[in-house]
Amino acid sequence: MTIQAHDATSGRSPAEILEWSRAQVEPALRTAIAGLPPSVRRIADFHFGGDGRATLAAPGTFVRAALTLLVCDAVGGVPGDALPAAVAVELVHNFSLMHHDIMNGGGTRRHRATVWAAFGPGPALLCGDALLGLAFDVLDAGGKSHAAAAADSLALTVQDVVEGQASDGEYETRDDVSLTECLRVARLKTGSLLACSTGLGALMGGADSNQIAQLRLYGELLGVAHQLVEDSLGIWGEPVTANHDHADLRRRKKTLPVVAALVSGTVPGQELAELYRQRGDLSDRDLVRAADLIEAAGGRAASRSQADELLLAAVRELATGAVSGRAVRELEGVARMVAGRDH
Numbered sequence: 001m002t003i004q005a006h007d008a009t010s011g012r013s014p015a016e017i018l019e020w021s022r023a024q025v026e027p028a029l030r031t032a033i034a035g036l037p038p039s040v041r042r043i044a045d046f047h048f049g050g051d052g053r054a055t056l057a058a059p060g061t062f063v064r065a066a067l068t069l070l071v072c073d074a075v076g077g078v079p080g081d082a083l084p085a086a087v088a089v090e091l092v093h094n095f096s097l098m099h100h101d102i103m104n105g106g107g108t109r110r111h112r113a114t115v116w117a118a119f120g121p122g123p124a125l126l127c128g129d130a131l132l133g134l135a136f137d138v139l140d141a142g143g144k145s146h147a148a149a150a151a152d153s154l155a156l157t158v159q160d161v162v163e164g165q166a167s168d169g170e171y172e173t174r175d176d177v178s179l180t181e182c183l184r185v186a187r188l189k190t191g192s193l194l195a196c197s198t199g200l201g202a203l204m205g206g207a208d209s210n211q212i213a214q215l216r217l218y219g220e221l222l223g224v225a226h227q228l229v230e231d232s233l234g235i236w237g238e239p240v241t242a243n244h245d246h247a248d249l250r251r252r253k254k255t256l257p258v259v260a261a262l263v264s265g266t267v268p269g270q271e272l273a274e275l276y277r278q279r280g281d282l283s284d285r286d287l288v289r290a291a292d293l294i295e296a297a298g299g300r301a302a303s304r305s306q307a308d309e310l311l312l313a314a315v316r317e318l319a320t321g322a323v324s325g326r327a328v329r330e331l332e333g334v335a336r337m338v339a340g341r342d343h
Contacts, residue, residue, distance in 0.1 A: 011329035014337040021066035028087050032138050036130055043127040047115045064089045068201040071215050074327030077205025084142025085200040091135035096161050098128035146203050157196040164188025177254040186227035194223030214322035218314050225310035225339040228303050231255035235291050246287040252276050261299035268296035311339040
């Protein structure tokens, strides 16, 4: 499969990389979805924002695929060889979103109804399952000599994502969640799939085992940083990038900003703990108060600081020799964009 060429002497901006990736992945993703049974195909079309004619999804949803293609290119491979893997990681990502929305009761995503809200939890569950199965079909059909190793990596990643989501739900009812546990959930829920994305790109590009390990770590660190940024956006984000119904606070989730505040030993942290221990639903006023208390107790600053440290660690992995030249600049640029530090 032919991938659009680019200027090998100059680094591309993150926006250019996402557009380059999207131009390759979207048609392949559309073709894969078209092969689903009709009962779930129409639901998948709805989830991806398309109706067979419209654009499938917003550019930001292709970050994992972009990393897969970009890393394959960075290690000297042919990006087209990594296209099935790029489609597969996007399918797994969207499988996890569908199940996550059911579990969390999220009614909107990307400013439109979630699948379960539009079709019911049963159909949404089945569609998510279909996307997961399709991911392995796509990977097997296009993985060539690396198909078995790629499938093993993806299967282990799915297990990590499931474990992370399960722990995330469990922590809602615990009062003793630690910062270490928060980072573990971020690694499982998000870091694991970004590590898989970069690892599959390196594998498909013919990288050696050391390169694959280094680029997987780059992806994992970046994924954890991204999750911390998302957790903060869920509390304080701009309306264009995050919804403001304070869904995580409403469910008393123990994300890192929240836990950092709870363990801060400050008066606002103690007030937050009392608020979280209240019986019954939190009012809108309670939710605004909770966000203010988290910030006053240092939770927002702690989360941002941790995300910045993880971003720097991810960028340092690129200096280990896994890639060089233009590839370093491009992967660093994407990392800064994903971690919210592209300015």
